[in-house]
Amino acid sequence: MYKILAKEELAPRIKKMWVEAPRVARQAKPGHFIIIRLHERGERIPLTIADMDPERGAIMMVFQEMGKTTEELGSYRVGDALADVLGPLGKIVPPRRVGTVLCVGGGVGVAPIYPRARELCQVGNRVVAVVGSRCKDLLIMQKEMEEACHEVHYCTDDGSFGHHGLVTDLLPQLIELERPAEVLAIGPVPMMRAVAQVTRQYNVPTIVSLNAMMVDGTGMCGACRVTVGGEVRFTCVDGPEFDGHQVDFAQLASRLRQFAEEERLALQRYHERKEGCQCQTNG
Amino acid sequence: MPDERVGRRPPGRVEMPKQDPAERRRNFEEVALGLTAEQAAAEAARCLQCKDRPCVSGCPVGVPIPEFIRALREGDVAAAARLIKEKNNLPAICGRVCPQETQCEERCLWAKRGQPIAIGALERYVADWEAEAAGEGDRPGPGPEAAGERSSGGADPEPDSRHRARRETSAAAEPGLAGLAGDSPDLGAGAPAAGRGERPAVAVVGSGPAGLAAAADLARAGYRVTIFESLHAPGGVLRYGIPEFRLPKRILDREIRYVQSLGVRIETNVLVGRTVTLEELFQEGFEAVFIATGAGLPHFLGIPGEHLNGVYSANEFLTRINLMRAYLFPEYDTPIRVGRQVAVIGGGNVAMDAARTALRLGAEEVDVVYRRSRAEMPARREEIENAEEEGIQFHLLANPVEILGDEKGWVRGLVLQRMELGEPDERGRRRPVPVPGSEWTLEVETVVVAIGQGPNPLLVQSTPGLAATPQGQIIVQSGSAQTSLPGVFAGGDIVTGAATVILAMGAGKAAAAEIDRYLRAKKEASAGAG
Ligand SMILES: Cc1cc2nc3c(=O)[nH]c(=O)nc-3n(C[C@H](O)[C@H](O)[C@H](O)COP(=O)(O)OP(=O)(O)OC[C@H]3O[C@@H](n4cnc5c(N)ncnc54)[C@H](O)[C@@H]3O)c2cc1C
Ligand SMILES: Cc1cc2nc3c(=O)[nH]c(=O)nc-3n(C[C@H](O)[C@H](O)[C@H](O)COP(=O)(O)OP(=O)(O)OC[C@H]3O[C@@H](n4cnc5c(N)ncnc54)[C@H](O)[C@@H]3O)c2cc1C
Ligand code: SF4
Numbered sequence: 001m002y003k004i005l006a007k008e009e010l011a012p013r014i015k016k017m018w019v020e021a022p023r024v025a026r027q028a029k030p031g032h033f034i035i036i037r038l039h040e041r042g043e044r045i046p047l048t049i050a051d052m053d054p055e056r057g058a059i060m061m062v063f064q065e066m067g068k069t070t071e072e073l074g075s076y077r078v079g080d081a082l083a084d085v086l087g088p089l090g091k092i093v094p095p096r097r098v099g100t101v102l103c104v105g106g107g108v109g110v111a112p113i114y115p116r117a118r119e120l121c122q123v124g125n126r127v128v129a130v131v132g133s134r135c136k137d138l139l140i141m142q143k144e145m146e147e148a149c150h151e152v153h154y155c156t157d158d159g160s161f162g163h164h165g166l167v168t169d170l171l172p173q174l175i176e177l178e179r180p181a182e183v184l185a186i187g188p189v190p191m192m193r194a195v196a197q198v199t200r201q202y203n204v205p206t207i208v209s210l211n212a213m214m215v216d217g218t219g220m221c222g223a224c225r226v227t228v229g230g231e232v233r234f235t236c237v238d239g240p241e242f243d244g245h246q247v248d249f250a251q252l253a254s255r256l257r258q259f260a261e262e263e264r265l266a267l268q269r270y271h272e273r274k275e276g277c278q279c280q281t282n283g
Numbered sequence: 284m285p286d287e288r289v290g291r292r293p294p295g296r297v298e299m300p301k302q303d304p305a306e307r308r309r310n311f312e313e314v315a316l317g318l319t320a321e322q323a324a325a326e327a328a329r330c331l332q333c334k335d336r337p338c339v340s341g342c343p344v345g346v347p348i349p350e351f352i353r354a355l356r357e358g359d360v361a362a363a364a365r366l367i368k369e370k371n372n373l374p375a376i377c378g379r380v381c382p383q384e385t386q387c388e389e390r391c392l393w394a395k396r397g398q399p400i401a402i403g404a405l406e407r408y409v410a411d412w413e414a415e416a417a418g419e420g421d422r423p424g425p426g427p428e429a430a431g432e433r434s435s436g437g438a439d440p441e442p443d444s445r446h447r448a449r450r451e452t453s454a455a456a457e458p459g460l461a462g463l464a465g466d467s468p469d470l471g472a473g474a475p476a477a478g479r480g481e482r483p484a485v486a487v488v489g490s491g492p493a494g495l496a497a498a499a500d501l502a503r504a505g506y507r508v509t510i511f512e513s514l515h516a517p518g519g520v521l522r523y524g525i526p527e528f529r530l531p532k533r534i535l536d537r538e539i540r541y542v543q544s545l546g547v548r549i550e551t552n553v554l555v556g557r558t559v560t561l562e563e564l565f566q567e568g569f570e571a572v573f574i575a576t577g578a579g580l581p582h583f584l585g586i587p588g589e590h591l592n593g594v595y596s597a598n599e600f601l602t603r604i605n606l607m608r609a610y611l612f613p614e615y616d617t618p619i620r621v622g623r624q625v626a627v628i629g630g631g632n633v634a635m636d637a638a639r640t641a642l643r644l645g646a647e648e649v650d651v652v653y654r655r656s657r658a659e660m661p662a663r664r665e666e667i668e669n670a671e672e673e674g675i676q677f678h679l680l681a682n683p684v685e686i687l688g689d690e691k692g693w694v695r696g697l698v699l700q701r702m703e704l705g706e707p708d709e710r711g712r713r714r715p716v717p718v719p720g721s722e723w724t725l726e727v728e729t730v731v732v733a734i735g736q737g738p739n740p741l742l743v744q745s746t747p748g749l750a751a752t753p754q755g756q757i758i759v760q761s762g763s764a765q766t767s768l769p770g771v772f773a774g775g776d777i778v779t780g781a782a783t784v785i786l787a788m789g790a791g792k793a794a795a796a797e798i799d800r801y802l803r804a805k806k807e808a809s810a811g812a813g
């Protein structure tokens with residue numbers, strides 16, 4: 001069992017947890033992810049390793065409550081344990097010194113951007129971040145990002161903080177100004193697609209981190225297959241980072257909707273059960 | 284003359300009772316029900332006790348077939364069980380899933396009369412009897428989950444300090460499950476027989492039949508064995524691939540508990556190559572490693588439409604259902620969606636399992652699409668018959684060329700092309716060739732691709748110096764399990780490509796013997812040197 005060591009609410013429905021997983025912590029690098037399963041009846045879901053502490057044998061994850069599993073995870077408390085944690089998973093491209101890197105993080109995508117930005121900085125790059133969210137309250141890890149990057153720009157959909165609008169509004173001028181050697185974009189699929197569209201016009205190589213649906217996370221099922229440059233790739237072992245200019249985003253978005261009905265049902269049932277038994281404690 | 288002997292006894296092979304097809308096509312309970320004591324006795328009585336043991340020559344691991352049948356005939360089922368277990372660690376499983384019709388039973392003297400002794404059924408009878416006698420019969424086992432010990436992240440790097448006591452008694456003789464689940468108190472902490480430095484530690488990567496068999500034999504030989512498994516539950520294909528109605532999970536759990544009772548530790552959630560490298564296993568103190576990672580990489584057809592919603596690899600389909608229990612959604616969290624009409628592409632056991640599973644999940648019509656003819660279908664005959672009885676349709680000599688989607692990105696049809704059998708290929712199978720202009724469309728909402736699996740390249744890629752074929756199979760020395768790296772052995776599907784449970788198990792046993800020789804030689808060499 002993998003014990004929860006610390007928990008913090010970063011924003012409404014966005015939580016951060018440190019979990020004990022010594023083997024994973026020892027090997028984890030920025031960009032890696034894990035597959036977790038809460039309990040015997042749970043499903044396996046992927047979450048990025050947002051930070052790691054090999055000494056304490058712990059890893060950190062930041063997650064948004066999207067559906068049944070993430071909501072249930074959000075109800076777990078310090079001292080509770082996850083049934084399973086598998087990792088670190090994914091293929092890692094070690095950070096290189098390329099000059100300036102523009103990191104674009106949307107929503108909870110800021111969490112996986114953070115360790116990447118930090119290490120890109122450590123190897124000697126200038127790192128400029130653009131962080132977007134729906135509103136000011138949903139901005140997360142502001143302090144961490146500001147420490148890790150040379151510059152952070154903010155955008156909110158409702159204008160409650162920073163630029164009023166989308167991250168892609170800021171991109172053209174930042175690209176002209178900073179002349180980045182590379183763009184790294186992590187966030188919702190429409191955001192990553194839009195970023196890739198802009199950077200293609202400027203010919204800036206762009207890495208995106210795909211959140212395809214997964215089951216095993218080891219290359220065994222093919223649920224996570226995506227088309228990149230016309231070829232079938234498995235996100236869990238060949239990715240999750242791919243060349244954003246080559247990814248078939250429409251296919252990814254469509255495949256992510258595959259179980260929308262079942263997901264709704266699972267969440268609804270979870271809410272009914274929770275309401276039905278108020279006395280029950282979680283975990 | 285053997286044929287005269289055949290003439291002396293009436294034929295009449297006892298057929299194993301099965302659930303009625305009309306019933307079973309809607310439930311996940313085991314299809315074949317097992318022999319009764321009377322049936323087993325009657326079948327055992329038919330055996331001719333041939334001196335030249337033709338049946339044994341057909342068994343990849345050399346189970347002493349006439350001998351165990353004689354013990355059975357004499358009413359000593361326990362002795363029969365012991366005899367089988369000398370050669371086969373997993374009789375309850377092999378009795379259910381081995382292709383006996385192309386192995387022992389094909390060579391049986393009675394096969395000439397079309398009535399071979401039901402060796403598989405007898406093997407299963409003996410194994411189930413033994414479990415029953417030990418009080419482990421039909422009592423539901425623990426979930427798959429309870430069988431493995433979770434990786435706590437290898438909090439202590441010394442394998443021996445977490446080693447569990449070897450037990451003299453077999454688990455089968457132990458009524459309870461106590462002590463076999465991961466976090467039970469008698470694990471790790473100061474187990475009496477686990478004296479340090481007693482015997483070297485061996486790591487086994489993968490908990491399928493090859494890994495389980497090797498681990499069991501190594502533990503019996505006194506080694507301290509840890510199996511590392513990437514999934515959250517042990518068993519390999521037996522867990523995630525072969526469905527409940529063919530191999531109930533409680534049977535698998537029972538066999539795994541037996542292996543654990545020998546002192547084998549199973550650490551789940553460890554993907555070797557990522558969670559820990561092969562090299563680090565040696566640093567952790569393991570002196571030899573056996574790689575038994577199977578052939579788990581799904582192949583796709585490479586035709587248009589394969590990424591539509593409603594297209595699954597057989598591995599995804601079966602894993603969702605068997606490992607994640609999606610058939611119990613929403614009681615279990617993992618979803619699966621099966622349309623009214625389902626097409627399964629392929630002609631092997633995997634295709635039969637996927638097709639019959641789809642039926643049990645409520646599909647109204649399930650079509651198996653295979654590009655050759657029935658004679659070339661690699662699936663077990665029994666499973667093809669079972670599938671037919673349950674109402675699965677077969678489209679033979681049909682090749683999928685495209686999957687059609689609707690405007691929402693879901694499957695709506697499968698375009699097939701008629702094939703003809705042409706010249707034989709290098710394996711002697713007649714090669715199918717397309718008939719131009721013969722396309723037609725099957726209206727389906729779900730497509731399961733079951734055209735085979737290859738080896739997962741992950742471990743090889745992360746292990747410098749580990750030689751593999753261009754297809755990713757680990758290369759071993761001929762007649763051996765020795766890989767290109769010292770102290771590293773491999774066997775099962777990762778070496779042979781997708782094969783059978785019994786071959787994988789046999790490879791595991793052979794590797795265990797070889798690892799034992801290797802470690803003895805190493806010890807002698809170091810004793811000589813020191
Ligand atoms: C490599 C990778 C890293 C990720 N890292 C993070 C992270 O750090 N923080 C975070 O909040 N989220 C992350 N995600 C997404 C996260 O896995 C999903 O939000 C989660 O699975 C939703 O599960 P649910 O039951 O709560 O919601 P559901 O109701 O199941 O689904 C809600 C949404 O999540 C998607 N989803 C459902 N199941 C899966 C699955 N098995 N795998 C991927 N997506 C799924 C669905 O398409 C849907 O849009 C990551 C995904 C991937 C592939
Ligand atoms: C659906 C299906 C039905 C079948 N039906 C039959 C049948 O009826 N009769 C028959 O004889 N054969 C059948 N087979 C074939 C048979 O199951 C296999 O040949 C056999 O299981 C191979 O055993 P193995 O131990 O080599 O590998 P597997 O059973 O594949 O086990 C390998 C294990 O290693 C784990 N693993 C992989 N990589 C790593 C890693 N890097 N680190 C840690 N763990 C890892 C995997 O998760 C898996 O648990 C069937 C196969 C399938 C898929
Ligand atoms: S099982 Fe068949 S071949 Fe084997 S000893 Fe009996 S009759 Fe002879």
Ligand code: FES
Binds near residue numbers: 215222
């Ligand atoms: S999640 Fe199964 S292959 Fe990637």
